[in-house]
Amino acid sequence: MKQLGRKVIRGGLLLDIASHSAPPRDLLVDDDTIIEIGPPGLAAPDDAQPIDAAGQLLMPGLVNAHTHGHGNLMKGAGDRWTLEALLNAGPHLNGGRVLEDKYLTCLLGGLDMIRSGATACYDLFYEFPLPSLDGLMAAARGYRDAGLRVMLAPMIADRSFYEAIPGLLEAISADTRKELERFRLAPGRETLRAVERIVSKWSFARTEARLALAPTIPLHCSDDFILACRDIARDAGLGLHMHLAESKPQAVAGIRRYGKTLTAHLEELEFLGPNVTVAHSVWLDDADIGRLANHGTAVAHNPGSNLRLGSGVAPIRRMRDGGLVVGIGTDGAHCADHQNMFEAMRLASFVSRVRSVDAEEWLATEEVLTMATAGSAHALGLGDHIGRLAPGFKADIVFLDLAHPNFLPFNDPTNQIVHTENGGAVDSVMVGGQFVLHRGRFQTIDIDAIRRKVTTRAMELRERNRETRDLLQQIEEVVGRFCIGLAREPYPVQSLVSD
Ligand SMILES: [Zn+2]
Secondary structure (H helix, E strand, C coil): CCCCCEEEEEEEEECECCCCECCEEEEEEECCEEEEEECCCCCCCCCCEEEECCCEEEEECEEEEEECHHHHHHCCCCCCCCHHHHHHHHHHHHCCCCHHHHHHHHHHHHHHHHHCCEEEEEEEECCCCCCCHHHHHHHHHHHHHHCCEEEEEEEECCCCHHHHCCCCHHHCCHHHHHHHHHHCCCCHHHHHHHHHHHHHHCCCCCCCEEEEEEECCHHHCCHHHHHHHHHHHHHHCCEEEEEECCCHHHHHHHHHHHCCCHHHHHHHCCCCCCCEEEEECCCCCHHHHHHHHHCCCEEEECHHHHHHCCCCCCCHHHHHHCCCCEEECCCCCCCCCCCCHHHHHHHHHHHHCCCCCCHHHCCCHHHHHHHHHHHHHHHCCCCCCCCCCCCCCECCEEEEECCCHHHCCCCCHHHHHHHCCCCCCEEEEEECCEEEEECCEECCCCHHHHHHHHHHHHHHHHHHCHHHHHHHHHHHHHHHHHHHHHHCCCCCCCCCCCC
């Protein structure tokens, strides 16, 4: 039950990211929006419900710029996986899902994110063999029931992973190739028809769950398919999200297929624009960065999954110097392996230190924290609504407990949020003026009931996908060998992954 109306939050310290300070401030909230911020004793109407924030540090909700809701039931799956091994495992990780699974997996991810201080995410959600209105509505309901805002993008393609990498299919034996037929996606035109239906029938409130489109990876989509996605998005005013140059095999295969970089190819297709967010973007050269900047395209930086999959370290300093807006994401829990944005920030800070011996080139904590809030909000297309605590912005507020060891002693809020905090000090979380987590307890859902359901469904799915898993494990070595071959080819960009 939503309790709208006015609230006045008193007694807290309000984070000022840039000055590394947190002066005492009161906040007046009307319905879902902050309308005034002022020194302690801020005048408030009599009907404003008082909220005590004494001993708490107030910060904007973190915004997860790139995740996959379908991954939450598969955290901890796999160990020494490259991106290509993960994509090979996709059918058994995500197969056999019914509507309840699609709901549960997003609910679970939403709760994970809230528990660790996020209030919104960009979810590239996958359904096989093509997206469905029911499936996406179930995913959106999962996030809504958790209490998290979502930009929900059906993740689509018209080529399977095996068809996407030039030469890979031919490297697989004829018998196995036949078996892989069952993982063929729906024809592109069917998928596009499904997307158009979803777009026309979408009925969620724009403040809760908005739609976007995610043609997943350039190599996995024919040019016609990419162009159709671009046009549907343009006509319906939607955002677009795409994985770009995530791994070296992708970058090398891009040159092989297109005769140019993946980014140059997208530019030539006139796909890039201010409504586009590209994820990972590890293997970009300066010309690629210039291309993205020229079109106002944002980047979602996922340092955790880039490390986990051995994809490399993205050139974030160069991107920022080139004028790109960069947000931070966790990526899916099947390759991250959780949804903790504090860890994503910490890794973003740390990996920037291995790209240069010059400390001036490293990301400063205020840059990282701005990326994970305002930067990610921009990547979601919601930069005017979330990602900052200021009048006119949504009341998406994280309350950190200053008595927690992470803040004892309390020396520097910006540095401690990025380098010390791990989610442990998250006491309460407000989304749109409503507490979704209060004093450590979810306000939206019975977490014990969810725990039981998730455990049962994950076990059933593992069982249901056992045969698929056995088949895919058999070809993992062939896929691995082929893609390592690509990864060892020369490519004119460095990313600290050695041959
Ligand atoms: Zn991803």
